[in-house]
Amino acid sequence: MRSVREKYSCVLMLLALLLAALPAQAGSRLTATGGAGSIEGSAGGGLIPWAVLTGTASDTETGAGVGMSHAWLDDYQLHTLSAAVTINNRLELSVARQILSLDTLGLDSLQLDIFGLKARLWGDLVYSRSGQFSAGVQYKTLEDDALPLALGARQGHGVDAYLSHSKLWLGAAAGYNLLSSVSLRATRANQLGLLGFGGPQNEAYHAVWEGALALMPNAHLALGMEYRQKPDQLNGLPEDDAKDLFVAWFPQKHVTATLAWLDMGRIAGLDRQQGVYAALQLAF
Numbered sequence: 001m002r003s004v005r006e007k008y009s010c011v012l013m014l015l016a017l018l019l020a021a022l023p024a025q026a027g028s029r030l031t032a033t034g035g036a037g038s039i040e041g042s043a044g045g046g047l048i049p050w051a052v053l054t055g056t057a058s059d060t061e062t063g064a065g066v067g068m069s070h071a072w073l074d075d076y077q078l079h080t081l082s083a084a085v086t087i088n089n090r091l092e093l094s095v096a097r098q099i100l101s102l103d104t105l106g107l108d109s110l111q112l113d114i115f116g117l118k119a120r121l122w123g124d125l126v127y128s129r130s131g132q133f134s135a136g137v138q139y140k141t142l143e144d145d146a147l148p149l150a151l152g153a154r155q156g157h158g159v160d161a162y163l164s165h166s167k168l169w170l171g172a173a174a175g176y177n178l179l180s181s182v183s184l185r186a187t188r189a190n191q192l193g194l195l196g197f198g199g200p201q202n203e204a205y206h207a208v209w210e211g212a213l214a215l216m217p218n219a220h221l222a223l224g225m226e227y228r229q230k231p232d233q234l235n236g237l238p239e240d241d242a243k244d245l246f247v248a249w250f251p252q253k254h255v256t257a258t259l260a261w262l263d264m265g266r267i268a269g270l271d272r273q274q275g276v277y278a279a280l281q282l283a284f
Helices: 002-021 146-150
Strands: 062-073 075-087 089-099 110-123 133-142 157-173 176-187 206-218 220-226 244-250 255-263 274-283
Touching: 062 255, 157 206
Parallel strands: none
Antiparallel strands: 062 075, 062 274, 075 089, 089 110, 110 133, 133 157, 157 176, 176 206, 206 220, 220 244, 244 255, 255 274
């Protein structure tokens, strides 16, 4: 698992360096309006996607972003590499690879590729009274689905679809800005897709909700929380909802660093998978 992770880390760092070296021709949107990047590749807060799109490109610009994150849980480690392109602040294309270490179980890592498409339907995070609405789809596929199928999953690939609303409420919390985001997702994924899709007695889609709330003391800092519902489909391997408490720092317009406490609940029979999550994103 180490060699695979290192290979993708090197590729991502090269992309980040190339992106940083390009002249900043895009970037008319305000700082932090592209979110911090989610573990599924799309713009969001870390654990979930928001209605915002990656980067700071305006309606007449093309933006891009690359990111990496790592979660140190009690018995697992989850590493994510991602890249995204935003066209005219209307359409976002993203790709991500998640690598879940199974060293505790004496097994090889699980690797999940995620290809995302998100479209801004209407509104704006800051300037619209109703906020911003977006819809997205994610195609997820496991590199090796032998273990998830053995555990009872129906398939090693699947599609999630979601509808998101995000709004920045100016001066709403004792004079500080407040960001809210809520999504409704249709999914068959077990543990975000890392344990396959569907279950022994259930192949139908589940409607689950996801939400985030963040206080912004200034334009360069966000303190918040996220909550993500997950379906429970595998017999004998109960799955819990996920949640986090995060601090996102925007030292300048194109850089975001995130640190969080993450609780993923039970994973593959092991209880209380909690730990530290850290992420870095470069976006234009």
